[in-house]
Amino acid sequence: GRAALAAAAPAGADDDLDAEPPAVSFEELYETAHTRLVQQVFLLTACRYRAVHCVRRAFGEARRHWGTVVASGSPEGWVRVRACELALSPWHRGGARRARVWGLPYRRIKVRPADEAQAVLPDHDRLTDRDRALLKALKQLSRPQRRALVLHDGLGLPAAAVSVEAESTQAAAEGRVWAARTALAQWVPELVGPDPAAPGFADGLSGLLHRAAV
Structure with a gap:
């Protein structure tokens, strides 16, 4: 997807x-x-x-x-x-x-x-209420967290590649992705799920990002 x-x-x-x-x-x-x-x-x-x-x-x-x-x-x-x-x-x-x-x-x-x-x-290409809710939550993330999340969960880049593009350490990139997932789980649990460590959370979030982008 x-x-x-x-x-x-x-x-x-x-x-x-x-x-x-x-x-x-x-x-x-x-x-x-x-x-x-x-x-x-x-x-x-x-x-x-x-x-x-x-x-x-x-x-x-x-x-x-x-x-x-x-x-x-x-x-x-x-x-x-x-x-x-x-x-x-x-x-x-x-x-x-x-x-x-x-x-x-x-x-x-x-x-x-x-x-x-x-x-x-x-209306397929129009933003839905779910898309708008996700975009609003993304905007509340810090800029480094937003960028890392989009690169990792949106594009599917590995953490090492994210660290290169964002000019950070791999540990920092991984930490930003995790912090972003955790924040979204707190802010819009009905959309992404309440537990960022749950199986399928990352794949579900990836799908939501893809839908909003398209």
Whole structure:
């Protein structure tokens, strides 16, 4: 259920673990990663316009420093790190309603092919009361806890990868995820469950995050 948030491993990825990943152009990255990055950042902001704005700003910086981005080994991860920093910065202002910047085309969030969308109820992509309750609870978390939870339970990144993106120790990353789960269990137990240590709690929370993001 995390396909819209985190890119799936390509078919045959285990066939040759030593093979270098194929080179990706800026345009290809923007086309393939824009939607899921907006969805991921939306969980941090609870504001669609701010999420779009932060992702566009991050892509603009990536294009200006494309050599560095490619050399990082994970162009999408590089953009996500910058977008998350912008989204969580108390000093950053702005939104996607302002004038166009960076020369990038605006794109509406597209979750599924148009032909599939016709088969879904009109309100499927709208936030439900449960989605809003979850987003409100997420906003009450500290910024480091919110970021760690989204990366770990929303995207499915292991704690070691979360620590790299958030520039923390692995122990700190694990502690933030646990603290975030505990807080949500206290604030919205009817939504996520009352016990963060219960079997299935993390999977259930992951599903809720995915639904709200999409």
